[in-house]
Amino acid sequence: MSKYQMDSLFVEMDSRLHGNDNGASCHHIIRVAFESAADAEFDYLLPDELWPIEAGQRVEVPFGKKNKLEVGFCVAVEKRDRLASLAMTQGGQRQFKLKIVIRIIDKEPLLSAELMELARWISSYYVCPLGQVLAAMVPRAVKKGAGARTGRYIYLSIADKNVDETARKLRGKRQKQIVEHLQQKDAFSPEAALEMRAVLAEIGCGREPIKKLAQKQIIKTVEKTILKSLPAIPKGMSIKAEKVVLNEDQQKALAHFKDEIESGKFAVTLLHGVTDSGKTELYIRAIEQVLRKGKSAIVLLPEIALTAQTVQRFNARFERIAVMHSGLTAAQRNVQWQKIKSGDADVVIGARSAVFAPLPKLGLIVVDEEHEPSYKQDTAPRYNGRDVAIKRAQLVNAHCILGSATPSLETLTNCRSKKYFSLVSLPKRVMNLPMPQMKLVDLQQADFVKKGMNLISEPLAEGLRQTLAKKEQAILLLNRRGYSNFIFCPSCKHTLHCRNCDVTLTFHRSEAPGRERMRTVTGKHIASGYAICHYCLAQTLVPEKCPLCGAGLAMIGLGSQRLKEELDRKFPQAHVSRVDSDSMASGDYYRVLKDFSEGRIDILAGTQMLAKGLHFPNVTLVGIISADTCLYLPDFRANERTFQLICHVAGRAGRSEKKGTVFVQTFLPNQPAIKFAMAGDFDGFIKEELKHRKACNLPPFWRLAVVTLRDRTFDKLEIACNRMREKIDRIIQREKLRAIVRGPMPAVISRIQRFHRMQIIVQAPKAEILRELFNGLRGERPIRPAVKIAIDIDPVNLL
Ligand code: ADP
Ligand code: ZN
Numbered sequence: 169m170s171k172y173q174m175d176s177l178f179v180e181m182d183s184r185l186h187g188n189d190n191g192a193s194c195h196h197i198i199r200v201a202f203e204s205a206a207d208a209e210f211d212y213l214l215p216d217e218l219w220p221i222e223a224g225q226r227v228e229v230p231f232g233k234k235n236k237l238e239v240g241f242c243v244a245v246e247k248r249d250r251l252a253s254l255a256m257t258q259g260g261q262r263q264f265k266l267k268i269v270i271r272i273i274d275k276e277p278l279l280s281a282e283l284m285e286l287a288r289w290i291s292s293y294y295v296c297p298l299g300q301v302l303a304a305m306v307p308r309a310v311k312k313g314a315g316a317r318t319g320r321y322i323y324l325s326i327a328d329k330n331v332d333e334t335a336r337k338l339r340g341k342r343q344k345q346i347v348e349h350l351q352q353k354d355a356f357s358p359e360a361a362l363e364m365r366a367v368l369a370e371i372g373c374g375r376e377p378i379k380k381l382a383q384k385q386i387i388k389t390v391e392k393t394i395l396k397s398l399p400a401i402p403k404g405m406s407i408k409a410e411k412v413v414l415n416e417d418q419q420k421a422l423a424h425f426k427d428e429i430e431s432g433k434f435a436v437t438l439l440h441g442v443t444d445s446g447k448t449e450l451y452i453r454a455i456e457q458v459l460r461k462g463k464s465a466i467v468l469l470p471e472i473a474l475t476a477q478t479v480q481r482f483n484a485r486f487e488r489i490a491v492m493h494s495g496l497t498a499a500q501r502n503v504q505w506q507k508i509k510s511g512d513a514d515v516v517i518g519a520r521s522a523v524f525a526p527l528p529k530l531g532l533i534v535v536d537e538e539h540e541p542s543y544k545q546d547t548a549p550r551y552n553g554r555d556v557a558i559k560r561a562q563l564v565n566a567h568c569i570l571g572s573a574t575p576s577l578e579t580l581t582n583c584r585s586k587k588y589f590s591l592v593s594l595p596k597r598v599m600n601l602p603m604p605q606m607k608l609v610d611l612q613q614a615d616f617v618k619k620g621m622n623l624i625s626e627p628l629a630e631g632l633r634q635t636l637a638k639k640e641q642a643i644l645l646l647n648r649r650g651y652s653n654f655i656f657c658p659s660c661k662h663t664l665h666c667r668n669c670d671v672t673l674t675f676h677r678s679e680a681p682g683r684e685r686m687r688t689v690t691g692k693h694i695a696s697g698y699a700i701c702h703y704c705l706a707q708t709l710v711p712e713k714c715p716l717c718g719a720g721l722a723m724i725g726l727g728s729q730r731l732k733e734e735l736d737r738k739f740p741q742a743h744v745s746r747v748d749s750d751s752m753a754s755g756d757y758y759r760v761l762k763d764f765s766e767g768r769i770d771i772l773a774g775t776q777m778l779a780k781g782l783h784f785p786n787v788t789l790v791g792i793i794s795a796d797t798c799l800y801l802p803d804f805r806a807n808e809r810t811f812q813l814i815c816h817v818a819g820r821a822g823r824s825e826k827k828g829t830v831f832v833q834t835f836l837p838n839q840p841a842i843k844f845a846m847a848g849d850f851d852g853f854i855k856e857e858l859k860h861r862k863a864c865n866l867p868p869f870w871r872l873a874v875v876t877l878r879d880r881t882f883d884k885l886e887i888a889c890n891r892m893r894e895k896i897d898r899i900i901q902r903e904k905l906r907a908i909v910r911g912p913m914p915a916v917i918s919r920i921q922r923f924h925r926m927q928i929i930v931q932a933p934k935a936e937i938l939r940e941l942f943n944g945l946r947g948e949r950p951i952r953p954a955v956k957i958a959i960d961i962d963p964v965n966l967l
Contacts, residue, residue: 194214199244200227200241213268222245222277224242224283225274227240278306280526280528294551300548315502317393322361331347417593417594418450432565435567438590438591439571439592446594451467455486455515456485462529463529463531467515467536468535468557470543488514488515491518493522508525520542532569558570605830606846611833611835623730623731628791628831636770640789645790662715664699744773745763790829815845840853865933874929877957878956903940
């Protein structure tokens with residue numbers, strides 16, 4: 169059992185509020201964790217009339233000095249004598265009394281014992297209060313009961329054999345009809361009860377006859393809450409459930425999965441296969457295997473890869489499937505969750521948080537695109553969905569498949585060093601499709617800058633012309649949103665910055681996201697538009713003139729809006745569409761993809777959401793407008809991200825017998841990540857990158873933790889940061905831990921939403937060291953002056 173804070177647990181009870189606890193009526197004590205409270209658990213007495221209760225159910229209890237009613241999760245149940253005597257010995261002279269549970273909210277635990285154990289692990293590993301972890305594990309829609317309707321239900325409370333006689337004695341015709349109707353439908357128990365509204369509608373009468381029947385104790389009423397069934401799987405794109413014949417590599421891989429699944433032991437397999445090597449087909453086959461054993465499976469995908477296409481593909485092969493992603497309404501989400509919990513689904517496909525799907529008898533977890541940074545949650549609990557998947561598989565002796573064309577360095581290293589990891593490769597594309605041809609465009613050579621900042625170089629333009637002439641399609645990728653990156657003054661070099669954050673603003677033409685079209689401002693150099701901050705979403709009209717020197721403003725940089733304009737200008741006959749999160753509601757997104765797959769769009773331009781999970785056989789050209797954008801990120805994974813981006817985008821080209829070409833535009837043709845990606849040399853890249861990581865004590869060799877402190881007042885923040893650093897140093901000395909501590913230093917984005925941000929970075933050779941350090945920190949008093957503190961274990965970026 170985790171930490172146990174005596175001071176806060178035992179509070180003198182306000183007996184007027186809760187009546188006297190005479191000791192006889194409460195035989196159990198439960199421990200409760202709250203989402204909003206401190207990093208501790210609190211004990212309460214459970215009145216016998218509320219018994220039984222299990223960990224995982226929520227309760228309503230008085231909390232704090234003012235006894236405000238709060239909802240928390242019951243996390244442990246104990247017989248009273250044990251804990252009470254503990255309290256007596258530790259509470260000393262003072263007579264402490266526990267407060268009393270007011271009400272149990274859930275009929276059944278929302279979380280199974282297995283998920284409770286997972287929650288404790290997350291709480292400890294990611295340094296996050298248990299209450300917050302639990303709150304994050306159950307969708308809000310479920311806790312609120314979204315879409316649920318409570319109605320009155322009626323059933324016969326007399327035995328079947330007595331019904332005829334009873335009915336004969338009844339005078340009212342309506343009453344007779346109701347009794348007969350209930351008999352016909354076998355409604356003899358609360359479980360078989362019929363909804364009163366429906367019965368009344370059927371008979372065509374008011375409530376009066378029901379009241380009478382109830383008075384005579386012939387029928388009984390119960391309240392029931394039901395969920396409307398709301399389908400969550402999109403219709404439209406139909407995908408045939410064609411079964412393919414596996415190639416030799418796939419067969420070997422499947423044989424491996426079968427063995428692992430048969431063994432019923434925990435293990436992890438990395439399925440390293442280039443795009444289109446048939447990984448998804450293998451996930452499906454492995455799941456079939458698991459289902460045959462009467463077990464269930466979870467498939468995790470990055471949110472942006474959860475397209476209708478992917479969902480449909482699984483849906484075509486499995487009957488009892490549930491989905492969980494951000495595109496669902498609250499009611500749909502609740503329905504899907506209940507379906508999983510009640511055992512009506514045995515395959516769950518979803519984004520990061522689907523790793524908490526309450527599936528009983530879990531036999532397999534698949535994590536597709538395991539290298540994706542989006543598996544990491546950027547608010548507390550800051551967990552990585554992939555790593556939680558591995559832990560959950562371990563807790564229930566399930567198998568875990570991690571799939572990727574470009575596995576993370578962490579997973580590759582685990583394959584070499586950990587017993588329970590194995591590696592299976594699919595080195596070829598299915599049907600031996602050739603890999604696409606890679607063409608590098610060196611923008612420094614390509615007169616890119618001189619001719620008024622063209623985004624499309626001549627070689628790429630020529631490629632597009634040929635593609636369009638052959639009636640084939642193209643995807644162009646720009647890793648930036650908006651029209652251009654900065655708005656600046658050519659004469660005094662002033663750039664527009666966000667008022668709240670330390671970032672330059674992005675220019676968006678005419679429409680701001682989520683706003684109606686506003687009146688436009690016309691300037692000499694800039695067409696109408698808004699400057700938007702992508703960190704705080706603040707938006708301002710772009711001034712006509714430079715606020716400092718009065719000269720006209722100009723834009724520099726790249727943006728997907730600008731790309732679309734250039735395409736319209738250079739290829740007026742082509743149908744061009746743009747996809748990015750600024751211009752898209754999810755419905756529009758699906759519509760554009762559908763139009764594209766049915767050939768109504770020739771060129772699709774957009775941000776990296778296009779790099780994932782889409783399958784368009786007629787796409788033969790893919791262009792990366794600037795392969796360098798990731799490289800400029802001040803993050804040690806910049807090379808890895810750039811390499812991954814190029815490989816994945818390349819995978820979009822030539823997914824059929826038609827030959828594909830990939831154009832990569834760059835200012836840095838000799839940069840190693842770009843060079844290795846162009847050559848398709850995964851092993852070469854990994855070797856080079858590992859050397860660098862090793863030399864710098866970075867992951868995957870060492871572990872990282874980032875402590876980010878923020879406050880609106882800089883001086884206060886600075887003091888708090890120094891205190892934090894002292895605390896960390898003290899624990900490291902006391903426990904003789906091996907670690908490197910850097911900072912406090914300003915974060916890469918040193919101000920967001922008016923909050924100054926500073927960071928302390930801790931490097932340690934082992935995860936256990938970080939855990940010891942931060943659990944030590946947890947036990948200490950809070951930092952004064954109080955500032956906001958976020959601890960990120962295994963961060964995926966250092967922004
Ligand atoms: P990945 O997930 O590695 O990108 P997929 O499993 O999506 O690969 O396979 C790509 C396409 O090839 C899919 O349309 C799939 O149905 C098909 N496919 C998979 N395996 C085979 C095979 N052995 N023979 C023919 N087609 C296959
Ligand atoms: Zn901002």
